[in-house]
Amino acid sequence: MTKTFYFFLPFFFLFTFKIKAQTEIFDNDPAIENWLKENHIRTLGLGIIDDGQLKQVKVFGEIKERISAPYNTIFNVASLTKPITAMVALQLVNAGKWNLDEPISNYWIDPDIANDPRAKKLTTRIILSHQTGFPNWRWMKENKKLTFDFEPGTKYQYSGEGMEYLRKALEIKFKKSLDQLAKELIFQPLQMNDTNYIWEQNTDEKRFAIGYDKNGKSYEIIKNTTANAADDLHTTIEDYGKFLVNILEGGNLSPKIYSEMIKKQVKTKENKYFGLGFEIYDLGNGEFALSHGGSDLGSQCITFILPKTKQGILIFTNADEGYKVYEKLLVHYLGENGRKIVDIETT
Template sequence: MRLFLLTNVLICLWAMKGQGQNQHVHVPPTDSIKAWMNQLKVPGLGIGTIERGKLTRVMVLGELKAGVAAPYNTIFDVASLTKSVTTQLALRLVSEGQWSLDEPLYKYWVDPDVQTDPRHKKLTTRHILSHRTGFVNWRWMHKTKKLTFDFDPGTKVRYSGEGFNYLMRALEKKFKKSFQELCDAYIFQPYKMTDTHLTWRKGVAENRFALGHNGVGKPYALDKNQKANAADNLLTTIEDFGRFGVNVLAQKGVNQQAFKEMVRPQSKVKPGVAFGLGWIVFDGLPNNEYALFNAGGDKGVAAVIVLLPKSNRGIIIMANSEQRAIVMKMIVKTLDVGLDMMKRF
């Protein structure tokens, strides 16, 4: 009987140990991170961790620019992480019954470039969030320099920022509010993201902004974007975007059905990698885990967010450098599923 009880206790302790490990996000020693930053010529780096559904760590290392130390509340340009905010906004509206994933958007907005193409009547929010619009990333990249359907919406996969801006225009027309007003009401205010901005409007603290640098550590000139973009250029801090990640995991304002649609693979990219709605979904990870992934990479910046809904964990990484190797290295070093994820790229 004693042996039986002892065996049961050991089994329970082992299970608890495994559970605890699954809840942990391992951040390497600061000296190691600084060494990698120096090696890759990354001036500034921010790291946020989510464990058990709570923001457990916010740290910022390095400099905003030469000779200026980066503070705890450094403001980073996080490029395409903006798409996660737009996605969350749309899903909150869907959850409230004010918006539909599958209603054609032409009822609210038609871009002048595609008004004579009948395929514009097929385009939906689902197509946009799962990157199946038929658009290139940006219209200036197309040979016509115009927004163009290269295939019917929903039939193929192609990453597109233009789609998110199309959705932004439709939302603005439907609700008769600016994208900024919608984000303030549904995301920034309820999630307490008080240091997050779509543009360089009044309130952005330039003395805390991490100036972008190229891959060898040379700074770019500051570009103060004045126009809201639903796919790019979000200005935020590690703490603010950490709060965002916590709220995504907690499904705040998003009902169960909308969340299931978000995390369900909608557009297969390769084995174990697909677009959900607004996120890249890595499924079949160790410990029956799956990951929601989004990355941002523009001139002078690199950023990433990884959320693990099964274990309520996450990592947020932001750099004022276009040296993307630093954020990928941090994913591998901090998450037990990180190496498996990176092998799939």
């Protein structure tokens, strides 16, 4: 099957959609179910982090016709894969086994850019902050080849290709697949037992939230046999919530590496930046939010965590129009900080 990738949709687009639902629906599960139907969303996974703990996990809607979605529904979370890959790299940096600023060319050079001297300028820092100069995906180019759109390290451009470039270098260096590295460094230590880059024999398809378009037509399930560093992670609200709670606790990183992760590496718009693996929203008064979203056919997901207040939210949907519920949920659960996030995206 040939897969069509969505761009990582900028939130200024997502937040232009206004929802008619009243705040009161969030205390009324049947009302939420009706709200989802109005917005053509079959399944919504919602996780709420408060006081540094995953306090609430709810999954609404149906996994199949007339079958309620279970608490441990498995979602394809699209580009929410990228923060996991970033943390694999940062764990290796933390252990002294990898270097943020070492040229990736020491381990891997893509054949498409083998004769381009800019290939030697690529580093893990540049990749994780999306400053490679690569397009999102090479197939978007007319010749389907990987090329540089600009000098690496000079500006921001979101790129799945960059993450895949890093994957190949890591796999060559450590002689392990990315999914093996992630299991050893993240999934097993955090007991993320329902999370994987690949579709394994023990993956429970009965719990998988099949994606749908706005007309209610289902998409084919992507069953990757090799890891994609940028896309198609499948996980649950509880599992990814564990990951984000761990980030709030410091991510098992040294203060030095953690500070690099949350450092504003490159500006993407006013009061918004990219760090290493996460977007950074500057909310003023020393408060900030770390975020990432995912957007594919039949998958619209987003997460935010606030390190100062130890709050967070996870929103997973299996619908092309799942982004329509973001704004109301953010403002309801994150309050004034949620409104600040929306304001950054709409100004």
